[in-house]
Amino acid sequence: MRLDSKQTAMLLVDVQERLFAHIHNHELIEKHLLVLLKGLKTLEIPILCNQQYTKGLGQTISSVHSLLGKTTIYEKCTFSCYQNSEVTEALEALHVKCVIVAGVESHVCVLQSVCDLLDAGFEVIVCADAMGSRKAYDHEMALRRMEQEGASLATTESLLFELLQSALHPQFKEVSALVKTL
Template sequence: MSYLISADHSLVMFVDIQEKLIPVIHNHEQVITKSHILLKAAASLNIPMLVSEQYTKGLGLTVPMLRSEISKDKIMEKTSFSCYADQAMKERIHQINRKQVIICGIETHICVLQTALHLKEAGFVPFIVSNAVSSRYPHDYKMGLKRMQKAGCMLATLEMVLFEWLKDSSHPDFKNITKLIK
């Protein structure tokens, strides 16, 4: 297994970045901004994406900045905290057939953690984008990251993901991707 993130082996999951929950999340603007950059970069590089929405009746839809730029067929509603525990999402993940799952979203210690741990148990390599996940309380965020890392999930930052996808400054999308982070 390579420890480097590969665009050819990646699936990006946006976990529950929803309108009614996001305002109470610590550093919520950063989560939205970094997730939006990740979405744009993944789209530019033709990397498959999935968006989960937890109980939309109570928590609302995915925030407009993300929802407006992703096709509806990639957005899936769930009631289980883990995306992988949802049968329809599990089937879609297996259909996409990418072993590296890049995860951003909320909350770090609940849905992100349970998704990552289930994926790890199932033989996937979860990469948690540490500056694109959060929780209501900073301690929950920190403990969620620690627990996932201890379980063998990989931690990364947005820029780590982007530059590992590109591999080289001669990549045809290098200028477009680097413009996203300036």
């Protein structure tokens, strides 16, 4: 399976104020998330941002929120984003085959979202360096489980260059400059 920018969307899972600071390696994950999101926006890939119980966990962290602009933020109480009917409808309306997933926590909301997306027939690419859990072991186990369920694992850099497909792409220089900041 190769990524096609016209058939791809991104699901951002619960990168929220009161949780993110407790995620293992959160500074590095934030750096990768910002490059990933900037690159996807440059390539005009739709981004669906989700927040788990905002009243308790707060808003999406400010660095990410400022990049999203007027992007709709989907409020949820289910762990899986895909069990939120608004997200399900939004993904279906985009008519995409592939969903890139990143966020927190890998072993709870990300994992359950990935499993539901796979069950719904989407090809799922998990951006392993743009997601995490409070404990490194939980993150590692979640990655193994997601891969066993049928998701593909990738990194921020590999995803962005795969979406470009060629150094002749009009946004190559812009995306390449972003990746060099990692």
